[in-house]
Amino acid sequence: MPSVSIHVLSPAVAPAEAYRRISDFARYPELTRTVESVVVLPPAADGTVLSEWTVHFRNGLLKWSERDSFHPEQLAISFEQVTGDFAEFSGDWLIEADGEGTLVRFLADFDLGIPTLAAILDPVAEAALRTNIVTILEGLLGDAQEIVVEPETADSARS
Known part of the structure; x- marks a missing residue:
């Protein structure tokens, strides 16, 4: 299954504040034209939240609902x-201190469910996801920049 690992450094925002901003999914459409809408439903009894997403992709729209689990004590968010x-889409937001600023890691696995076109569509989907996440984080955190991490390091960071 294809995966994407995005690491963004924000030197001026503290980790707890970065987590608070990233957790506010409803603001995402304000930050990038690619995210058409996000509707966040009230929390379930187990504390998880359902969010409904509509995102521009190529010449159409992708729509999905995801279950989000917020872990403020670990500065982490999991979604599925x-x-x-998507045939499958899940991942994590992981926020941690980096000097006086914050390192944000967005890790996701996805499957568009079209095996015959996977060689063409998967790289396009990964690039679109990368661009959107970096744009969103720039809007949320201000002076934020993507940093390149070797694939072995990125994969081990998820374990």
Whole structure:
């Protein structure tokens, strides 16, 4: 299954504040034209939240609902698609201190569910996801920049 690992450094925002901003999914459409809408539903009894996403992709829209689990004590958010256009979509937001600033890691696995076109669509989807996440984080955190991490390091960071 394809995966994407995005690391963004924000030197001026503290980790707890970065987590608070990233957790506010409803603001994402304000930060990039690619995110058409995000509807965040009230929390379930177990503390998870359902969010409904509509995102521009190529010449159309991708729509999905995901279950989000917030872990403020670990500065982490996990998500997993419940229904929608992906065959599978899940991942994590991980926020940690880096000097006086913050390192944000967005890690996701996805499957568009079209095996015959995977060689063409998967790289396009990964690039679109990378661009959107970096744009969102720039909007949320201000002076934020993507940093390149070797694939072995990125994969081990998820374990």
